[in-house]
Amino acid sequence: MKIARRGMTREAIFDRLAEFRNHDIKWQEGRTYGYIFDPGKEVLEVGKAAYTAFLSENGLDFTVFKSLLRLERELAAFGATHLRGDRRVVGNFTSGGTESILLAVKAARDCYRERRPEITVPEMVLPATAHAAFHKAAHYLGVRAVTVSVDPETFRADVERVRSAITGNTIMIVGSAPSYAHGVVDPIAEMAALAQEHELWMHTDACMGGFLLPYFRRLGEPVPDFDFTVPGVTSISLDLHKYAYTPKGASLVLYRNKAYRRHQIYACSRWIGYTIVNNAVQSSRSGGPMAAAWAVLNYVGDDGYLEMARKKLAAVRTIADGIERIDGLRLLTRPDMCLISFTSDEVNVFHIIDEMNRRGWYIQPSLSFDNSPAHIHLSVSASNVGWEHDLLDNLAECVRVARTLPEGELTALIKGGLQGVDLSTISDTQIMDMMAAAGVADGSLPGRMADINGVLDALPAPVREKVLTAFVNDMFSQP
Template identity: 40%
Template structure:
């Protein structure tokens, strides 16, 4: 985060490169005009192809920038400006990396490494009760729960469910975690097509990747689709962008409605003969709002395509909230048309990090997730998920968490966090400068401001130790309430009121804050340039 803050002070400088270039190289541009006119035909031809993928505005800008970079010196200038940013980032980050190990120690440290790890851990920020999401267990029982899952993980740290015949215990743990999760999400309903089934994965992103890959291959086998497309609301998780890139699927992002839900009518207009999948979230990560899963299910069933529901956040909250009497709309396999669901056990399931579940309505769809290799000299090979070897210790830890907490425990946890969410929303409504984005259905609450820079407010909150999530379109921030926050809602609201007052009295970016980068990114017309800057930042940080 500190490195990202260092990026902020250089963003405005980088943004101005185009105007500076044009003012410095105007004669070159005039000389090049005849050449540019010659390539106009090629420009128009490329534009037509890109419009169908990205829309008119983005296509015009993208193609223009592509041809603008062909002007001699422009690309070199851009690369030079980006390198300046990267160099400054590397320079500011260098001091933190001094003393980092770059090769194996000559003599092993043995148990001395534990002391080294304790020293490193002491440098982490104070996250207890201050982070949006991140850590989901808290309270008087947290120490005992951490000890329990840590012991379970350690007991099975050597295991690998790839070896089904050797580690039968952890194979059973995975099967039972999947079955218990499915039981919460409609497996006992009368679902046609066979028994709900699934596998554990390393997290929500892998669960989504697996669901998209399975949907692609299932629709190819069923309908012969070889140029697959999927349609998602703009609020859907960025994991779908990864899936589109990894699996060569055209991705359509559709605007949400005025309630910030997936617009089923708009999504329906994008469905064509190549559509394999549409997506809904319960709730969506940005604003904590449940998409109209029933409407999306009707669409999927009508057109004979797949529907994936992202329950990574809601899987271990919504079933219990419904039992507690909250007005939760249908969201799971009880909805006709839902073909797959992703659920993170390491969030509100309170399992160790790196545990999620992907579920399918039937075995026919799940079989499309598997990879079988018959011609390898190493023997016959089959694997269910992205990874070959998988950490059996995490699977055992997830099983231990579900079995130790139980139905009554999850009901009580859900009652606490849902009540905390309501207290937070009430407090936000009392701060006149802020507004809540949409109507949150669960424990993610997003808020913005009509007259103040919400990112400046976020920077002040960061200086007070709070770690929130910055959002865009609309500019806002959110907090994902966990058991960590149940006892600190009042403190959060007090700090938020003080931060709002500070920005009112002293508007302007905080030194080292994130407001400049979000503000600059929002004004950059070329989103490809924003992406390049993010990639260069990540490359310099790893």
């Protein structure tokens, strides 16, 4: 495939781009409960204008683009204040939560290379609810992820299980505020005390809640301490492109002081060329997201965010209470924030999701893992406020319909055929044959995903990963 020999007209380009979006979710309608954090047209336009104004400025060299240095310092200072840190707290702007997490793990790894050089395979202890980005960081950075089960009732980290997982190679403990899957805050204070006891790095992953939870606390919610007021917390990740509603990608990684943050920075003088010193993973990076984040934060303002939080809190209570009243559904736990997880012991949740999608909603499937069953996830955003009763009415209807739908043949076959089978030897060809039987072919997905999700849910996690890798490898081929 080649670019056009003659340049396309502006009109033709944007017509084609609009065509590409024909099958995207219609997130502007307020019926999408995941991936999108929509603050409304007015705020979005401010973010876009600031983004494009700084689109060409390059964060590679902050001595040349001093505006970006100022923006980054002010954003990090905001994060430090918001998370109740003192003047010694420092931080940097990143492209998103995954980059913030990668940097925190890298900083911890390099810190302990100095402190405890005898550790050749460093380990970090992760509750089963810790975000997948920590496993990605472990994979990229040569750190071993040690996963421990969470409390089966509250889905919060179990401090005693964390304690039992600590070995002579442990360098880091991770807690969530809140966890993405269930929307609950881990016992950060107890985990940080454990980290102090063993002289370990303690990271609070507040990508989802670091911005919003302080507002919930101000509204009278019993938000447990998770920030820099907790002794022993070393670093915190905080996304702005979620509940601060700034354009993607915008996140912060913050450290208790410069002595810890020093291990994040990468410098290279071993080549013939310009000076390389990076405070994040990327070298060249547009100033657009940084300027947009600064603009949106200051445009909405503290009072505006507090009012948004008030409305979302009311919406979450309405939705959670409504789910508990629907026959066949149950909440996995009462959430601490705007993330709701619920399941059914009677009805296939993947059929419920398909039925909701048919009615114009996007709700997210979550596969079973450890002691958490397959369930439905909702991330409630500002744009979802006002849709609560429509959502619940449709959800009740979809549960009734889903009761009548059978389990997919391939799912039943996989479940029945797993005994005594070594799935670790499955080949990519066999995987693609299996996916084709579920309706996946040539990089396209079927209209209904229940059978595919059912197959994935029936497979052990390592095999799921193998299946997903083969599928994505096939999907991203030449059109």
